[in-house]
Amino acid sequence: MRSRRLVGAASTLLLVVLLRAAGAEMPAPGTVITAENLERYRDALFPTAEYFLRHGMTITVIPYRRWEWTALYKEATEKFASQVRLSADGRDLQNYVAGAPFPVIDTANDPLAAYKWIWNHEQNPAYTDNIGMGWSLELVDSSGSRERSMSSNFWRRMRWRGRLVIDPKPVVPHEPAVSYTEQWGPLDEPSDLKGAGVLNFRYVSPDAPDDTYMYLPSLRKVRRLSVANRSDSFWGLDIDMDSIWSFNAKIQYWTFKVLGEKQLLHPLHSGGYGRRDAWCAQPDGTSGIKSFAFCLPWELRPMVVIEATPTGYTQYAYAKRIVYIDKEWLSTSFSEGYDHGGQLWKAWYMAIDTGKAPAGDDVPDRPTWPEERMVATHGGMVDFQLNHVSKWDAPDAYLFPNFGVKHWYVDQPREWNTPENFTINFLINSGGM
Secondary structure, eight states, rough: OOOHHHHHHHHHHHHHHHHSOSSOOOOTTTTOOTTTTGGGGGGOHOOOOOHHHTTTTEEEEEEOOOOOOOOHHHHHHHHHHHOOOOOOTTTOSSSSSOOOOOOOOTTTTTTTTTHHHHHHHOOTTOOSSSEEEEEEEEEEOSBEEEEEEEEEEEEEEEBBBSSSSSSSOOOOOOOOEEEEEEOOOOOOOOGGGGGOOEEEEEEEETTSEEEEEEETTTTEEEEOHHHHHHHSBBOOOBBBBGTTTTTOOOOOEEEEEEEEEEEEOOOOOOTTTGGGGGGGOOOOOSSSGGGGSSSOOEEEEEEEEEEEOOOOOOOOOOOOEEEEEEEETOOOSSEEEOOOOOOOEEEEEEEEESSSSSSSSTTTTTOOOOOEEEEEEEEEEEEETTTEEEEEEOOOOOSSOOOSSSSOEESSSTTTTSSSGSHHHHHHHHHTO
8 A cells, every 4th residue: 555655646746747847857869768867857757657767677868750651641631631620529520531630739729639639649640541460468577477478460450431541441331430440369378368359349420339349269258348348457467448559448438638748758769679678678587677668769759748537437447547649640659547546557658660661671571661650569558556567569579580470561451451350250250260
């Protein structure tokens, strides 16, 4: 309990520090930040970064590099953004076709600015059609001991509106209209969960809740989750569905407000694809919380800090989330969740790599792209109150180079990432893939 009070007090203080006027020193390229000198650079840090730094992470600061949208995303934004409207309550995105819904936002003066940033996050330029990869995950305790491993060669997500590359575009017809679909799994391991998977439908209508289904082969059952269940951990992980990719909840069930704009350190051009040594330490039982974090380059990024409060649920696990949105990428690598006692509880975190292919020439059959894209390489969900983590590599860094692993693909045709394959039957049948 004393530890929880300390975490709560520290998180409140850190949030105040985060949003105060610039006063601390901003780190120059070449700076190495550790537990010993983090106080000097606190104005560029946020609570999750400080937590990892205090437990052994190092941040090497690299020069800022602007993130450029793809040509198709730019063209769509220029063509369609002027017609996009937002309902008075921020819940309904109207007349949206493709690209960034709100490329210009007056953050300080627009009463709907927070909602516009979140809608940009929902339609961010990292991908517009489909995306997927294989992954591996570890549950690690405060001593740095691996408790359990999970892996799957299958994660896929498809956007049904805002499409720019693969036919049909810009919309895949469906009744009711779908924003995106997503499937996690089937799992390859552990044996007691082999074949398990989760399927999600995000609908366009503000009044239609997500359809989320979980399949467990051992029970031969498909379970439909309620929207509030999406805040619960699943498969014994620290992760909940609404935290995946930092903020994965349906916007219409939340209210949002801007806390401020800041230059903050984030790992956007971080490298590290498929590298096991990107982690600061390995889960050998002696490394402690240091094994939770990745030691990769970070850069100062222009960020908007958004407070998200769940207002459309009962019995939702989190009282609020803090989301850090990159003003160029329109999404984020980090979000922090608070419990109903006001204490910092959990955070989603991940590192991003960029390039015209997901890794170097040594990757067999690597997908290549005509323009630079971004992929997540390492990350997880940390529980600050238990000092516990569920951390992942994408792709599988245990066996890298693993000739069977599905490397990242972005906006490229895949036979399993089509409208016909986002069904409950496919979820069940894919358990035997």
